[in-house]
Amino acid sequence: MKILKQIAQCLESGDEAGVPPLVRQALAEGIVPKNILDDGLIAGMNTVGEKFRVHEIFLPDVLLAAKAMYAGMDVLKPLLLSAGVSSRGRVVIGSVQGDLHDIGKNLVGIMLKGAGFEVIDLGNDVAAEKFVAAAKSNDASVIGMSALLTTTMPVMKEVVDLLKKESLSGKIKTIIGGAPVSQNYAGEIGADAYGYDCAQAVAGVKKLAAAVQ
Amino acid sequence: MIDFPLPRLQPQEAAVYAALGLKSGSRPSSRSSALLQRALELFQTCSEPLGLCAAIASDEFADVFSGQGRNAPVTPLKKIFPRADSLHLFAFTMGARISEEIKRLFASDDFALGSVLDAVASLAADQAGRVAEEWIERQDTEQKNSSLPRAFLYSPGYCGWHISAQEKLFARLRPEKIGITLNESFLMSPLKSISGVLVTGPAEIHQFSEVYPFCAHCKSPACRERGMARSA
Numbered sequence: 001m002k003i004l005k006q007i008a009q010c011l012e013s014g015d016e017a018g019v020p021p022l023v024r025q026a027l028a029e030g031i032v033p034k035n036i037l038d039d040g041l042i043a044g045m046n047t048v049g050e051k052f053r054v055h056e057i058f059l060p061d062v063l064l065a066a067k068a069m070y071a072g073m074d075v076l077k078p079l080l081l082s083a084g085v086s087s088r089g090r091v092v093i094g095s096v097q098g099d100l101h102d103i104g105k106n107l108v109g110i111m112l113k114g115a116g117f118e119v120i121d122l123g124n125d126v127a128a129e130k131f132v133a134a135a136k137s138n139d140a141s142v143i144g145m146s147a148l149l150t151t152t153m154p155v156m157k158e159v160v161d162l163l164k165k166e167s168l169s170g171k172i173k174t175i176i177g178g179a180p181v182s183q184n185y186a187g188e189i190g191a192d193a194y195g196y197d198c199a200q201a202v203a204g205v206k207k208l209a210a211a212v213q
Numbered sequence: 214m215i216d217f218p219l220p221r222l223q224p225q226e227a228a229v230y231a232a233l234g235l236k237s238g239s240r241p242s243s244r245s246s247a248l249l250q251r252a253l254e255l256f257q258t259c260s261e262p263l264g265l266c267a268a269i270a271s272d273e274f275a276d277v278f279s280g281q282g283r284n285a286p287v288t289p290l291k292k293i294f295p296r297a298d299s300l301h302l303f304a305f306t307m308g309a310r311i312s313e314e315i316k317r318l319f320a321s322d323d324f325a326l327g328s329v330l331d332a333v334a335s336l337a338a339d340q341a342g343r344v345a346e347e348w349i350e351r352q353d354t355e356q357k358n359s360s361l362p363r364a365f366l367y368s369p370g371y372c373g374w375h376i377s378a379q380e381k382l383f384a385r386l387r388p389e390k391i392g393i394t395l396n397e398s399f400l401m402s403p404l405k406s407i408s409g410v411l412v413t414g415p416a417e418i419h420q421f422s423e424v425y426p427f428c429a430h431c432k433s434p435a436c437r438e439r440g441m442a443r444s445a
Contacts, residue, residue: 014244014325058235060245063325070322098376100400103331110324125398149370150427184429197234 003029007040011072012048014064019072033079037116041072045114049199062111062198069114087118089209090140094122094131095178096155101148104178104198108144111198112205128158135172141212142205144195147178156181157189164190173208177201215348217262217305217341223253224336232332245329252329256337261308263391264345266301266411274300274410277385280369280378288373289421290412297414298362301349304388305341307334307405315404334405342366342407349411363416368409369399373427376400382408 003026010018019041026036048065051057093109095102102124109119120138122130126145135143143163147153156176163169175193176186186194192208195201224232229249230241241249269277274294278284284291294300311334318327349364370376379399383389386408393406401408412419 055234055236055239058230058239058241058245059233060248060325060329061242063328064244064248067322067325098398098400100396100398100402100404103328106319106324107328125396125400149376150373151370151376 004040008044011044023075088116091142092140093144094126095124098152105146215264222337259311264305277381283375285373296418301411302386304408309403312403364413
């Protein structure tokens with residue numbers, strides 16, 4: 001549908017003011033909110049994520065697009081709620097204990113929301129027990145952890161080990177990221193995935209959430 | 214106290230774009246350029262740079278370095294600092310206002326501007342470390358009349374120096390005087406703050422070729438590169 005394509009393109013160009021009127025127009029044309037979300041907003045964000053992945057655009061452009069997505073979601077959210085449309089899944093994120101650096105984690109959270117996930121952001125300096133408790137109480141399928149210091153990375157292993165100890169590894173998956181973290185380190189500590197940047201983190205969470213469901 | 218003139222701390226636009234992931238040779242969009250200009254304006258109005266520096270004897274620093282005994286068994290700094298001509302504890306902050314502004318921008322979903330301002334402030338804090346290094350080098354050159362001493366900043370949390378050493382560093386330097394506090398995880402507030410030891414001496418003391426276990430997880434081996442670059 002032409003209007004959904006327009007929404008996606010408007011979002012891709014980071015036009016925060018332009019998206020909401022187009023969403024309203026799509027609603028007026030009788031398109032159901034779920035389709036506007038999937039084929040307009042999320043489709044646009046997927047294109048943005050792909051362009052970011054191949055370095056066609058860079059971070060500020062992605063964030064401007066995400067802001068336009070939020071503007072569109074402000075219109076759709078009440079309608080999605082009343083229609084009982086559920087999110088793509090719940091993800092608990094945080095910077096591990098001993099780490100106050102949260103910009104990378106914040107960006108992943110923004111991108112996850114843009115991809116249709118419900119994000120429970122625990123902030124920074126988060127202890128292993130808190131990650132697991134939050135995932136359990138919120139029925140989250142994925143825990144995303146960020147660290148910027150080599151000295152705080154071991155907390156990620158504590159979370160993985162705690163999930164194993166509580167026999168939750170199959171129900172709650174883990175993904176890690178941050179400057180000193182690598183795919184090798186993820187393998188070493190038994191994390192389920194590694195995200196090099198926010199686009200890769202979102203792709204990883206999508207796979208993990210699908211695997212749990 | 215070291216003077217940190219704001220124009221010396223303000224990062225180059227190209228450095229900010231690189232920190233935000235713009236590939237070398239690519240051009241930012243006009244929207245991104247406009248964001249950076251707004252971020253630089255905020256940087257000018259919200260920055261309150263303050264730094265503190267104090268000389269420390271090698272044996273006293275050995276105690277600060279050991280912290281709570283949680284360092285990696287072998288670290289580059291443990292081999293470097295005993296060979297230094299002088300050691301200075303150092304702390305610097307961009308001030309609380311800029312961190313609060315970044316938080317406010319994220320809280321109001323203005324995360325595009327917030328992330329650009331965050332990158333600007335982080336680069337400025339890094340630059341403050343270089344300003345301090347140059348200041349110490351000048352001091353050492355004047356005092357000892359020696360040729361080209363090299364000062365480099367080493368910080369807890371990096372290169373095997375456990376972050377818990379912040380406790381002893383703070384007990385000696387008292388960065389609370391310039392508004393920097395430590396939380397129970399030894400992290401500094403305001404966020405855009407740096408601390409550590411400025412190690413001054415001949416360039417070669419900073420150079421090392423060993424690969425330590427923690428180097429395997431490090432993607433920004435500036436410790437190695439800076440020693441090589443500035444000794445050339």
